[in-house]
Amino acid sequence: MIETKELSVVYDQSVHALKDVDLHVKENEIVAIIGQNGSGKSTLLKSCVGLLTYKGQLNITGIPVVKENYQSIREKIGYIFQDPQHQMFMGNVYDDLAFGLINQGKSEEEIKKRIEDISKYLQIDDLLNKSNFKLSGGQKRMVAIASILIMEPDIILMDEPTAFLDPVSRRRVINTMKDFHKTTVIATHDLDMALDIANRVILINNGQIIADGSVEDILRNKDLLERNGLELPFRYQR
Amino acid sequence: MWDILSQGRENMEKLLNAFVELNQQDQTSQEKTWLHDLHPVTKILVGLFMLIMMLSSFKIFEIIIYGIVIHLLASMSHLDIKKMIKRGVMVLPLSFCLGVSHLFFSRDIIVYYNINVSEGFILFLLILLKTYVSVSILYVVMSITPMRQLSSGLKQLKVPSLLIMQLTMTYQYIFVLLNAAKDMYEAYILRNTNSRYIELKDVGCFIGQLLIRCVYQSQELYNAMICRGFDHTNAYSKSEKITTDQLFIMVMFLSLISLIKVVTP
Numbered sequence: 145m146i147e148t149k150e151l152s153v154v155y156d157q158s159v160h161a162l163k164d165v166d167l168h169v170k171e172n173e174i175v176a177i178i179g180q181n182g183s184g185k186s187t188l189l190k191s192c193v194g195l196l197t198y199k200g201q202l203n204i205t206g207i208p209v210v211k212e213n214y215q216s217i218r219e220k221i222g223y224i225f226q227d228p229q230h231q232m233f234m235g236n237v238y239d240d241l242a243f244g245l246i247n248q249g250k251s252e253e254e255i256k257k258r259i260e261d262i263s264k265y266l267q268i269d270d271l272l273n274k275s276n277f278k279l280s281g282g283q284k285r286m287v288a289i290a291s292i293l294i295m296e297p298d299i300i301l302m303d304e305p306t307a308f309l310d311p312v313s314r315r316r317v318i319n320t321m322k323d324f325h326k327t328t329v330i331a332t333h334d335l336d337m338a339l340d341i342a343n344r345v346i347l348i349n350n351g352q353i354i355a356d357g358s359v360e361d362i363l364r365n366k367d368l369l370e371r372n373g374l375e376l377p378f379r380y381q382r
Numbered sequence: 383m384w385d386i387l388s389q390g391r392e393n394m395e396k397l398l399n400a401f402v403e404l405n406q407q408d409q410t411s412q413e414k415t416w417l418h419d420l421h422p423v424t425k426i427l428v429g430l431f432m433l434i435m436m437l438s439s440f441k442i443f444e445i446i447i448y449g450i451v452i453h454l455l456a457s458m459s460h461l462d463i464k465k466m467i468k469r470g471v472m473v474l475p476l477s478f479c480l481g482v483s484h485l486f487f488s489r490d491i492i493v494y495y496n497i498n499v500s501e502g503f504i505l506f507l508l509i510l511l512k513t514y515v516s517v518s519i520l521y522v523v524m525s526i527t528p529m530r531q532l533s534s535g536l537k538q539l540k541v542p543s544l545l546i547m548q549l550t551m552t553y554q555y556i557f558v559l560l561n562a563a564k565d566m567y568e569a570y571i572l573r574n575t576n577s578r579y580i581e582l583k584d585v586g587c588f589i590g591q592l593l594i595r596c597v598y599q600s601q602e603l604y605n606a607m608i609c610r611g612f613d614h615t616n617a618y619s620k621s622e623k624i625t626t627d628q629l630f631i632m633v634m635f636l637s638l639i640s641l642i643k644v645v646t647p
Contacts, residue, residue: 195605215613223609230602233554246530247611277561295610361402 145299145327147170147191153187153351161187162351164200174328176338179348180373185331186226188348192329193223208239219248219305222297226304228288234349237268237287240276242299244295249342262294266320282313289320302330306337335377339348347372395464418526421628422535428635435643436515440509442495444646447543451517451642452522466521470514476634481509495647529553538624555600562595 146169147277153162162184177185188303190196192204194214199288202209204217227233234240238259245255263269268286271279279287285305292300295329305321314337321328321341338359345362347355349372355362362368366376375381436448456466488502527535529550536546568589570580580588624632 190605193609195609214608215611216608218611221609223606225602225606227602229558230599231606232557233603235553235557243607243612244610247613277557291610369389 145173146171146329147203148201148207151188151189151191151202153184153284154199155231158304160351162191165351165353167326167346167353167356171327172325173344174342175325175330175344175346176329176342177329177346177348178335178338178362178374180333183348183372184351185348186303187351189223189303189329191204193218193221204269219295219310220298222292222295223290223303224288224300225307226307228281228284229277231288231291232284234276236273236275237279238272240287241272241291241294244247244291248295258294263288264290266293280313281308282310282316285309285317286320287312289317294326297326299329300324302328302332304332304334304350305330306332306334308382311324333374335363335369335374336379339377339379347374349373396584415459415526417455419623420526420631421622422527422531423538424511424628424632424635425523425527425625426432426532426535426539427632428577428639431517431636431638435518435639436519437512439643440508441646442504442511444642445508445511447646448639448640449511450520451638452515452518456518456525459522461522461525463610466518466525468520470517473513473517474510481506484509492542532587555596555603558597559592561600563592566592566595574638 146167148165148167151162151165151167152160155161165184165188167188177188177304179185187196191198191202192209194209194217196209198209203219204357207213207217209217228260232240234243237243241262242255244256250258259272260269263272266286266289268283268290271283271287276284276287285308289305302321305317314334318337318340321330328336328341341347342359345355345357346353347362347368354372355365355368363377369376394440432448432452436445439445439448452501453466456463464629484502484505484576485500486502488500488505491498492504493499494504524532533546533550536549567580570584570588
């Protein structure tokens with residue numbers, strides 16, 4: 145579903161955020177991309193939706209990520225931003241959920257029905273008429289997830305989905321993500337979450353893939369994690 | 383210190399709540415009355431025509447009749463009339479300041495509706511009335527037209543898409559700007575306990591930082607928008623065509639406004 149070959153991204157003509165990344169994500173796979181701050185996790189995700197220019201090859205469901213294909217690619221991919229506040233730009237929750245569907249040209253009845261369904265499913269139906277900036281961090285995150293799921297994308301990209309969340313909200317988000325049943329790529333520091341959800345882990349450092357393998361192989365490897373600025377998940381530290 | 387902080391916070395909250403109210407207004411625009419169901423082009427054109435007719439008039443009765451009509455329309459749209467009057471009255475001090483000089487400088491006595499009265503007083507009254515009715519007309523149009531419809535209506539009226547984009551983006555980014563300003567203001571006050579406001583020496587830096595922060599956040603917002611299918615070249619292009627019924631209603635409204643203009647003494 146996602147295929148990259150010698151993918152490189154350079155910022156400001158000299159900073160190599162990604163260097164020759166070769167990657168293949170299969171259908172229905174849940175991949176956690178882990179790495180310390182500035183390792184290139186978010187850059188990789190942003191490249192997939194055409195938010196950054198890159199060198200090399202990058203295909204989503206066989207379609208190259210180039211300007212002419214942005215629209216069709218963005219219809220297939222749902223991108224959940226690190227800070228949900230950056231993702232919410234309409235006045236209230238209802239309008240925010242409707243935004244993507246309006247752009248997809250859905251009818252008013254269809255939009256209403258989908259908003260009803262998703263808000264019940266994610267238990268945010270009491271927030272629909274609330275102003276976006278009056279929501280708590282956990283509520284914002286759930287609304288951000290809803291605003292993507294409602295568009296029924298084939299692939300979901302998530303940038304630090306559990307950042308800034310209290311334990312209860314974090315657990316709620318994780319449980320929601322378990323039910324996605326879609327190809328999902330998650331960029332995260334939260335190794336315990338990766339342990340819970342992912343079936344494959346990719347470790348990135350300095351824009352390069354250091355390790356790619358099963359959850360157990362990578363997240364139990366203390367030396368590997370520590371060499372790359374990470375620690376064992378709490379569950380394995382005990 | 384907490385007093386200062388809470389007072390500053392209160393001011394910021396007030397500002398934010400004013401914008402929440404703007405958003406609530408957008409929500410009232412999604413209610414269902416026959417006026418809400420009118421085509422956005424009809425609403426915009428009728429509002430604009432009424433505004434032009436009213437502003438070009440020098441007859442107090444005519445302006446009062448436009449005022450009555452707009453209040454009737456507001457009532458038929460189930461709008462909160464008290465809130466509408468409050469909005470209209472809120473801007474009066476500004477027009478008072480603008481018009482008060484007429485009382486002193488235009489002292490010629492004229493015959494107005496068979497009454498001898500100073501020209502300055504009539505001009506002053508006209509400024510106050512026109513301000514109030516203008517605000518009321520804009521309030522009603524905004525309250526019965528959601529931002530999305532307003533944009534599509536403007537697009538159908540061939541307003542340059544750059545201007546429409548600016549309007550919608552301003553509406554969307556204003557919350558970002560205010561939230562960023564609130565966070566920065568609180569952080570400032572907490573580290574500058576002697577001052578209740580941002581000191582003059584820090585204002586430049588504060589505004590500069592605020593703008594930089596907002597540019598970054600706006601960029602992220604725009605990215606989020608395009609990831610969800612937003613395209614500025616064809617945004618709001620799926621607007622409904624205006625039907626014959628809607629055209630008929632528009633003509634009726636325009637005729638009514640013209641009739642007021644012609645008939646009023």
